[in-house]
Amino acid sequence: MADSGATAVLNGGPQIHENSTALLLRGVRKSFADVVAVDHLDLEVARAECFGLLGPNGAGKTTTIEICEGLTAPDEGRVELLGLSWRSGAGELRQRIGVQLQETQFPEKLTVEEVLRLFRSFFRRGITVEESIQSAQLEEKRGARVGTLSGGQKQRLAMACALVGDPELLFLDEPTTGLDPQARRHLWDLVDRLKQAGRTIILTTHYMEEAERLCDRVAIMDHGRVLALGTPQQLIASVGGEHIVEFAITGHESSDGAADAALLSAIPGVHSHRSDAGLHQLSVRELHIAVPRIFAELTRQGLHLSEFRTHSATLEDVFMRLPGRTLRDE
Amino acid sequence: MNNLQRSSLYQLSIMRFRLTLREPEAIFWVFIFPILLAVGLGIAFRNRPADVLQVAATTSQLTRAMATDKGLTATTMDEPTGSRALASGSILLLAIQQPDGVAYKYDDSNPDARTARLLADRAIQSAAGRRDAISSVNRQIHEPGARYIDFVVPGLLGMNLMGSAIWGMGFSIVEARQKKLLKRLVASPMRRWQYLLSYLLSRLALLVLEVVAFLGFARLIFAVPFRGSLWQLALLCVLASLSFSALGLLVSSRARTMEAASGLMNLVMLPMWILSGVFFSASRFPAVIQPVVRALPLTAAIDALRGNMLQGMNMGQLIAPIAILLAWVAVPFAVSLRIFRWR
Numbered sequence: 001m002a003d004s005g006a007t008a009v010l011n012g013g014p015q016i017h018e019n020s021t022a023l024l025l026r027g028v029r030k031s032f033a034d035v036v037a038v039d040h041l042d043l044e045v046a047r048a049e050c051f052g053l054l055g056p057n058g059a060g061k062t063t064t065i066e067i068c069e070g071l072t073a074p075d076e077g078r079v080e081l082l083g084l085s086w087r088s089g090a091g092e093l094r095q096r097i098g099v100q101l102q103e104t105q106f107p108e109k110l111t112v113e114e115v116l117r118l119f120r121s122f123f124r125r126g127i128t129v130e131e132s133i134q135s136a137q138l139e140e141k142r143g144a145r146v147g148t149l150s151g152g153q154k155q156r157l158a159m160a161c162a163l164v165g166d167p168e169l170l171f172l173d174e175p176t177t178g179l180d181p182q183a184r185r186h187l188w189d190l191v192d193r194l195k196q197a198g199r200t201i202i203l204t205t206h207y208m209e210e211a212e213r214l215c216d217r218v219a220i221m222d223h224g225r226v227l228a229l230g231t232p233q234q235l236i237a238s239v240g241g242e243h244i245v246e247f248a249i250t251g252h253e254s255s256d257g258a259a260d261a262a263l264l265s266a267i268p269g270v271h272s273h274r275s276d277a278g279l280h281q282l283s284v285r286e287l288h289i290a291v292p293r294i295f296a297e298l299t300r301q302g303l304h305l306s307e308f309r310t311h312s313a314t315l316e317d318v319f320m321r322l323p324g325r326t327l328r329d330e
Numbered sequence: 331m332n333n334l335q336r337s338s339l340y341q342l343s344i345m346r347f348r349l350t351l352r353e354p355e356a357i358f359w360v361f362i363f364p365i366l367l368a369v370g371l372g373i374a375f376r377n378r379p380a381d382v383l384q385v386a387a388t389t390s391q392l393t394r395a396m397a398t399d400k401g402l403t404a405t406t407m408d409e410p411t412g413s414r415a416l417a418s419g420s421i422l423l424l425a426i427q428q429p430d431g432v433a434y435k436y437d438d439s440n441p442d443a444r445t446a447r448l449l450a451d452r453a454i455q456s457a458a459g460r461r462d463a464i465s466s467v468n469r470q471i472h473e474p475g476a477r478y479i480d481f482v483v484p485g486l487l488g489m490n491l492m493g494s495a496i497w498g499m500g501f502s503i504v505e506a507r508q509k510k511l512l513k514r515l516v517a518s519p520m521r522r523w524q525y526l527l528s529y530l531l532s533r534l535a536l537l538v539l540e541v542v543a544f545l546g547f548a549r550l551i552f553a554v555p556f557r558g559s560l561w562q563l564a565l566l567c568v569l570a571s572l573s574f575s576a577l578g579l580l581v582s583s584r585a586r587t588m589e590a591a592s593g594l595m596n597l598v599m600l601p602m603w604i605l606s607g608v609f610f611s612a613s614r615f616p617a618v619i620q621p622v623v624r625a626l627p628l629t630a631a632i633d634a635l636r637g638n639m640l641q642g643m644n645m646g647q648l649i650a651p652i653a654i655l656l657a658w659v660a661v662p663f664a665v666s667l668r669i670f671r672w673r
Binding site (some may be wrong): 056068069071091094095099101103104105106107109110114117118119121122123125250 | 338340342349511513518
């Protein structure tokens, strides 16, 4: 029953929905010097939706989310949050949104409770400091200085600071970057509970897995543009198959183990083919039908398998197949 | 939570106050360092009998004559040895017996040598039979209020007010900017003027501790006088601290890195350390640069503090330095509000 306070907080999220659009971007553009960071972007996020901006580093995710948060002014385009614009409703909006930035470092010599007390004092209404500590599961660290917290705990503190004003709209910029797998899972659980409480969440991530796990809808971005938009299931279905067959081959007659791509794609049940660093990937809908045919085709070409595995298609597979993206050094 | 704890200005100010007190280095520079400096200077410039000056003469008759003055110790040496001793600084003056009198060899740009010249000549002349035209007696003062330590304590206080305000403002603002805390704060509904004001308020709270510790020490150990009104002294400290805080705010309003900020802070403070009369009177500088020297906030602060503590002047008599300090509050604060970089 120790959790009841936190549950009450999470369920006590805003209920009033005067209109169904939480966020609206129309033709938003922003460039820095000669780099176009956001290129005529249109987005619409409904209330109570968890929306993900997904893309590699430098895709324009952070610029986009900072434009939404009113921290960066767009060069052109329309930005509306909860029916208000930054130009006329900034004071009101600051009270109604919660923000977690990518690289905030809170003063190391303040305690968790002191930081939250400070942030709580900025908001006219909101939850109590106690409730925010519970919702971020930082009860044991209440009196600990920020400098002694682990990466995951610091990130949960940032989350608690974003929640302390009981926001209708929550922005999370790469909430799990740099965290170990366990801390990441912990943070996902927290986001899950916020979602269940009906809060609108907009998050950026470069982890496909994270977007798939948390988001109702995902926009895949690169070079400041949206390359694909939809639910994770829709996006995965757009690859043309729910399963990915991956294999590497050694050939004895054909020189370097290259299989004939055209022949592989022609196998009935195979939707697409791509190869990457000697590894072939085929997307298929029904594994049990496609796999024997793939084996038969490889044998007919006189090729030997050195590796063979299958997995369910993920957003990663979607991303790798998108036209318009480019590989870059991370 | 009561209303005070709910106030964001209170929370911001108490945060600054806590952060300063939790920084051991800050405690050293603010409280311990000025006291150590005062102790060091107090020891170096403690009141002691005037130095006895080393002189020499080429004949034992002249040597005996000079030795009658308590301010001189005289030895006999021949002229070449004496010249070498002059060059090496082991004597200040060499009296050379001439057929028709005495020649003094000394460096007249050295005040001690000039004193030695006066004492030696007086001793030799009276040994030869000169009488004073009128009789004279000496009344020496060694009382509090006229010593070097009394002069230097207000100077150190002014220097300390400047240092703690400028370092205190500069480093924490630049650190908050560098660690993206400023950006996070402006993403919240925090009012920006409250953030800047909280720095001034926490500075004033620290000021009480700092000034009381330093002046209390100076009073107890050196019996430094307080001739002016204490509440006016307190007001002058507040005013000086506000002007240095405004300057600190201005210095840190754009800098993105600690290196850039500390360079700027030194650039601002160094001329004042030299020109503003902390250790010696600022009126020693040539008349050409006096307008500049007088316009510096540290000169104004130290003039006002010395006027109050040593001469017992009231604020009406200190209107010029007070006006200069007020200008140094208003102008830098207004400029930094306009140019402050929040992210």
